[in-house]
């Protein structure tokens with residue numbers, strides 16, 4: 001597997017503008033001749049589909065929900081970063097770049113991250129012009145707030161529904177192109193395989209979820225914007241349908257998978273309440289702006305929070321990290337919460353929780369101001385727990401939230417399969433070993449509005465992929481494999497439901513490849529997952545048939561893929577013998593319990609190559625030649 | 638707690654459908670309504686029966702995928718709550734609960750509790766956007782937006798497109814859904830150039846899709862999980878009326894002699 005990141009030469013600040021000046025362009029008349037498949041209609045998918053269509057390409061877009069507006073991006077709450085420096089607090093493109101690299105614990109590519117910071121401001125302009133109702137100040141200008149890992153206020157937001165509003169903006173742009181006949185949209189249509197013909201990505205195989213019809217689609221290029229794989233853990237803050245199938249099929253067709261062990265555990269989620277629990281709910285990180293995190297100073301203190309006097313509380317983040325306090329990055333905050341609970345300070349019925357307290361904020365700002373900032377989040381909390389956070393501190397605990405790993409892409413966002421581009425959370429590109437809050441929305445829209453439309457054009461103009469349709473044998477071949485797999489799943493008829501296996505996989509990953517990882521544990525996990533996978537293929541029961549709407553069959557296919565990906569996550573975690581960002585190997589920590597990187601040996605992206613079901617995958621490395629930033633021990637003290 | 642569920646089962650679009658009764662023991666008050674259905678489904682799978690199909694995704698009240706009629710009321714009728722956010726603590730041991738799909742001519746049932754809401758997307762396609770080219774936007778703060786208008790626009794923009802308003806309306810109208818988008822965009826300076834055209838096109842699309850007319854039952858507002866105000870419908874009607882009056886002029890550039 002050849003890993004050429006294709007980073008343009010020249011100084012960091014010049015790379016993207018020089019690149020834009022140099023790339024090949026597709027003539028308007030030729031754009032019409034190119035068909036582009038976009039899988040996913042989240043922020044990345046909707047924005048790229050709309051933009052490509054507007055440029056004149058013919059676009060085919062797919063999503064599994066009944067409407068493209070329901071992609072998981074819709075649930076992002078807190079905000080989106082940009083280097084506008086409206087608050088005049090010293091922000092700049094450089095600082096956003098630096099914070100993002102540092103937040104990622106120096107495990108991302110400088111050139112990509114700099115470009116991301118550079119285009120961030122255009123995203124805000126674009127979204128405002130589309131009618132995204134960002135929060136404003138009385139003077140009519142846009143308002144900002146701060147987020148973890150930064151000392152400036154650079155986050156734009158629309159109440160607690162920023163993802164919703166940004167996605168509806170991109171959805172609107174997409175609807176406009178559907179109406180114009182430039183985009184053919186296929187909702188309730190799941191990609192089940194990638195078609196690689198003559199060494200290039202040339203199409204996909206899909207299943208229509210309502211009828212079960214299997215179809216093949218050809219195109220000049222395929223863009224995956226299919227989101228992250230956090231649901232491998234079963235319980236996560238992701239939507240129930242989020243899955244790795246599109247990315248995993250691409251991996252099995254030859255696309256490198258980078259850093260699968262880099263997963264993010266978010267510190268502020270509502271603790272789980274029972275075995276029936278189907279998902280976990282995030283309480284936006286923005287709450288840490290005004291909420292104070294604490295636990296009882298005495299172990300096993302079971303008193304009501306209101307009965308614990310100030311002096312007997314441990315505001316541990318403020319104590320351990322006086323500079324950043326409650327606003328330390330997510331990985332740091334999550335690990336600290338785990339440590340507190342492991343040491344017996346946890347609160348709530350399970351002891352797996354810490355307090356997030358707004359009493360001080362309510363006293364300082366008044367209840368009304370707090371309501372204005374976080375009203376909908378408080379309401380959400382109350383609805384789930386039955387407790388009123390204006391009176392009683394919230395209880396929170398970390399939960400799986402985001403995946404920094406994903407399909408490897410070069411500077412053009414192209415994977416190791418020519419013609420396969422990967423955007424948004426599905427790629428591995430910009431967040432290194434830990435993503436800062438409000439950066440995923442920024443990255444998804446950067447990829448979709450401002451990067452892929454140019455890099456794709458450059459590919460098409462340069463490579464001129466020949467016309468090809470679904471009569472190429474690769475299509476029939478992929479289709480047959482998809483049909484066989486569905487037939488196999490339906491034919492097992494074992495005693496256990498799909499969720500039964502998914503829950504067990506989740507438990508293994510959470511215990512052994514979650515907030516803390518150890519070599520032995522990971523080795524065990526690999527064995528356990530293999531066993532579980534074998535059991536799945538013998539014992540799962542998928543009711544119903546291949547035709548018609550069959551949600552159990554949909555789940556079964558996704559879980560089968562998670563059962564393979566889960567193993568790769570553990571393998572990657574095992575091989576990365578250092579701690580960095582969200583990847584915390586307990587063997588590698590400083591005396592104070594902070595992540596201990598090994599820059600000499602691991603300043604690289606690990607890229608996995610599939611070599612067949614009966615062979616171990618190969619691990620390759622893309623060295624991250626950090627030229628501008630100097631990796632330092634990340635300190636938020 | 639123990640519950641008796643009467644659930645609508647329908648094989649596909651062509652099937653006539655019927656209620657089937659299920660009994661469920663051991664329902665925890667902390668479960669969400671959908672988790673309760675998960676538990677039922679897991680039991681059905683265990684018994685070799687087909688589970689109940691229902692739409693869902695985010696399970697936190699924002700994607701708009703979920704939505705069933707519970708005891709006659711969309712999303713169960715609890716203020717500001719989607720089906721996925723409804724917790725079983727609102728029910729009591731021994732309750733009987735009827736669960737049906739959205740009922741509306743414009744939303745054909747696909748299977749069990751799943752309906753086809755693509756008509757809402759087609760209304761959006763008719764004009765629910767501001768036509769701005771990627772990359773052509775002016776600097777964001779160059780167009781100041783009064784905070785009050787932005788806040789009001791946001792109130793409308795919160796619509797999740799679940800379709801509860803349609804399911805609640807005795808006429809099966811999609812007025813609240815359409816009005817929310819027209820108002821959201823029409824309240825912002827950026828939305829002005831296309832304001833009339835948008836109102837005209839979206840309202841026409843709504844009529845084409847077979848949604849009913851509004852006769853002020855106000856059921857939509859009561860059912861809306863995002864508490865979107867019916868005042869937006871009045872705003873839409875104003876825009877639509879103005880658009881209809883202006884229509885002749887716009888077409889010809891000059892008032893046409895007829």
Ligand SMILES: Cc1cc2nc3c(=O)[nH]c(=O)nc-3n(C[C@H](O)[C@H](O)[C@H](O)COP(=O)(O)OP(=O)(O)OC[C@H]3O[C@@H](n4cnc5c(N)ncnc54)[C@H](O)[C@@H]3O)c2cc1C
Nearest residue numbers: 040041042043044064073078079191227424425438440441
């Ligand atoms: C609760 C929550 C809150 C968040 N808050 C923030 C925040 O405040 N700020 C921030 O920056 N980030 C936030 N994030 C992260 C951010 O929302 C996501 O990383 C981002 O939205 C992902 O966008 P995407 O376009 O890559 O993918 P998604 O929005 O996940 O979209 C994936 C798309 O792919 C489609 N798809 C997937 N598989 C298939 C298949 N096999 N076939 C066909 N279609 C398929 C889906 O239908 C969907 O349309 C949050 C995440 C969560 C879970």
Ligand code: FES
Nearest residue numbers: 694696701703721
């Ligand atoms: S599942 Fe998304 S709103 Fe209920």
